[in-house]
Amino acid sequence: MISRRSFGSAVALSTLILAAGLRQSGPGQAAEEPRRGGTLNAIIQPEPVSLTAAVLAAAPTGIVGGNIFDGLVRYDLDLKPQPELATHWDISPDGRTITFHLREAVTWHDGQPFTSADVAWSLENVWKPLNPRNPALFRNITRADTPDQHTVVFHLVEPSIALFGLLNGNGAQILPRHLYEGTNVLTNPYNLKPIGTGPFVFKEWVKGSHILLERNPHYWDAGKPYLDRIVFRVMPDGAARAATLEKGEIHYAPLSPIPLRDAERLAKLPTIRVGTAGYEWLTPWLYLDFNVQSEHFKDARVRRAVAHAIDRDALIKVVWFGFGKAAISPVSSSLKAFHNPDVPLYPFDPKRAEALLDEAGLKRDSDGVRFTIAHDYLPYGEDYRRTGEFVKAALKRVGIDVTLRGQDTAAFTRRVYGERDFDLSSSWSSAFPDPQLGVARLYNSEFVGRNVPWSNGSGFRNPEVDAIFKAAETEPDAARRIAAWKRFQVIAQTELPTLPLVELKFFNVYSAKLRNAVTRGDQIFGPLTEAWLDEPAKSQ
C-alpha cells in the first residue's frame, strides 16, 4: 500500500486526466524507436526510510526500490500476472502445488547467480514473518522445494487464488540469500543499499538530498533499460516541486506530487503531461469509518443517515476536482470480477437522512442540533482536511454538529486504531487486485482495537463476514469465491460500519520528453525498464 503521508497534495482535474497515461497509443507513436541513454530526474517525496519493500511497504520505498528488484511476476495493465523472474508456472489441478520455472542466467547486482534457493529462503524468512499486507497468504505455503536451481515448487495447505495478486517485486520481494542469511532481516544494512536483480543498480543515497540509481549493464532483458541513470531527488515543499517541474528540471514526479492549482497550470504547458495510469494494482479508495461502539453510531440507522446526507458526486467535484468516482461498495468497480453493484445504495437524500435520524430517536433540539460528534480526518494534508469540512457541512444540514479534529499521523493512528477514542474518521486504503489482500483487513474482527494502523477502524464484528473471509481465502473455485465476496459487500453495505466515498485516482506528472513510463499495472512500484527520453537530459 502506498505511503500514507504522500498524498497530502493529491490533486486531480478530470480535464487533466490522460486516461491512457503515457501508453503508446497512436500508430505514429508506436513506430518510435526507443532511444538509449540519458539521466532521468525524478522526485521522490517523502524520502523513503528503507529501499527494500520486503521490510517496509511504504510507497517511496516501493517507487525507488521497484527499479532495483524484479518479482516472480509483473502485472500487465489488466492486472494479469506476466513472466518476470519466473518464465512460466504450473498449478496442479487441486490448486495445492505451484511450480515456478525461473529465468536462467540472472545475476544479482553483486554478480552472484539468482537461483531458486533465493526464492525459497525469502519465502521462509521474509514473506512469512514480515509481509505486512497478508502474511497468512504465505503461511499457507507449507514448504518450498527447490528440485534444481531454476525451479521452485510451493506446496500449499489450501488452494489460494489471491496469492497470484501479490507475487510481484513489491508484494513478494525476493532478497539475496547470500547477503541476508543468518542476519536480522529488519536491520540488515543492505536494506539501505539494496542488491537486486532489477534493471537499475543502487549507487548512492545522500539522506535528505537524493538517491542515485545506475543502469544495470547485465540486465537479463538484453538491451534494457534505456535510461543510463535515475536520480530521485527529495523535495519536501510542494511549491518548489511545482517550480522545478515548470522549469523542466524534472522528468518524472509520481504520487500526486503538486497542489491542484499548480497541476492545472502546468498541465497546460506543452512540456508537461499529467497521467493517472500505473496505479491499477493499488486500486485506492476513500472511506469514512464509523466507530460502531460510539454512542450514536452503534445504531446502523444513524450510519445510514450519514450515508444519505453526503453527496458523493459533489464531494468529488468540489474537493477532489473530479479526480475519482463515487464508491458504492468497499470493492471498487475497477475490480470488475469482484465488484457487486447490487448492494444497498445510499443516494444523496437529506430528507431520508432526517427521517432515519428521527426514527432513531435523535430529534433536533431548540438549536436544530440532534447530536454532536468529533470527526478525525486523515492528516495527509489539504484534500483530506477539505473532505472533512465537506462532511461537516453535509451533516450540519441534517442536524448533526461536527467538530473537526486535526492532529499528526502518529496521534491519528493511535487515537483511531489504538485508543478508539473517536466517532468518525476518514482514511484511504488500497484494495489490490484481489479484495482479500486489501479489503478484508478493514472488516475482519480479528484486528479490532489491536493498535494496528489501517485495520478495521470501525470496530465492526460480524461472524458471517469473518466466516466469508475464511472461506474465500481457501476457496479453490473462482466463481464461488466471487459469490462469497459479493455476499460480503451486501452485508458491509447493509450494516455500513464503513462508508465508501470515492474510488480515488492518483496522478503522476511527467515531462513530455519521457516515453513509455507506464507499461504495467503495477508501474508505480515497478521498474522503469521501458522508459526512455527522446532527447538527452540537459544538465544545468
Added chain:
Amino acid sequence: MTASGFIQRLAPGMHWARRLGQLAFIVVGIAIVNFFLLRLAPGDAAEVLAGEAGAATPEFMAALRQQFGLDQPLYVQFGKYLGNVLRLNLGYSFRQGMPVSQLIGDRLPATAILMGASITFALVAGTALGFLAARRAGRPTDTIISVIALLFYATPVFWIGVVLIVVFSVWLDWLPVGGMTTIEAGYHGTAYALDVARHLVLPAVTLGLFNLAIYTRLTRASMLQIYGQDFIRTAVAKGVAPGRIAVRHVLRNALLPIVTMLGMQVGSILGGAILVETVFSWPGLGRLAFEALFQRDLNLLLGILMASSILVVVVNIAVDFAYGLLDPRVEIG
C-alpha cells in the same frame, strides 16, 4: 579589591571550572526534561512506520518495537538514555538505521554552509544599513532603509523563498530551484564548490533577508541610543570628525546587542532553518529534526536536541567572552 575579585585573579581556572560545571548541569537537565516531554506525544515510531507502510500485522509491529527498544519499561529506556547522555553518546536512530552522531555529522556541513553564508550576509549588510540609517536618522535614507527592513522582517520566510524561486529560477533561469548540488553532473574540486555556491545563493539570501532586517533595526536603535550619551557630546565638543565618532565611538559600543543576537543565531545552527531548508530542498539539520518529530524518532530528536543544547551553552560562554573584548567594563562573572 573585593575578596571574590581577588580569588578570580588568583585562579582564573576556577572560573572556567565553574562554568563547565554549569554547562554539564544544564545539558543533563535539558536532556532529562526532553526525554519526558517528547514522550507526551501520542504514538510511537513503530506505529508511524506501520502507518506509512499502509498495512501491518501485530507481529510486525511487535518486531519493530523490540528492535527499537520500545517494548521495555520506561525506566529502563530512561536509564539507557541517561547513560548515553553522561557518556556524551547521542544514541542510535533505528528508523534511519544509523547512529545519531553520524546523521548529524552528515547534515552538519549543509546547515553550517547555509547558516554561515546567510548570517554573514545579514550581519554585514544589516549592520551597514543600520549604520547608514542611524547616521541619517530622520532623513529619507533612514526612512527608506527602515521601511525595507520592516518589510523583510514582516514577510514570511517561505513566501520570500517561493517568490525568489519563481523569479530567479523559473522566469530568469539564472539559478537552480533547490538542492545543494547538480547531482547528475558529478562535479569535483572547484567546479563542485562553484556548483554548491550557485545552489546556495537563493536559500542564503532568503534566510539572510529576515536576519538582515533584525541587524539593521538593532544597529540603528542601539547607535541612536549611544549618540545621546555624554561621551559622544564630549567627543563632538573636542572636535572629533563625525565619521570617526560614528565608527570608533558609536558603532563599537553599539556592537554589544549585535553580538548577543549573533550568539543566539549561531547557537541555533543545529536547529537549522526548517522553512528555508524545506522550500529549497536543502539537506540540512532543521529538516532532519522536524521530520524526526513527526516520525516519533525520539532517539534522533533527543540526540539533535542534546547536541543543540551543548552548542547553545558553549556559544553563550563565547559571547560573554566577546563582551569582555569589546567592552573592557564588562566583567565575566
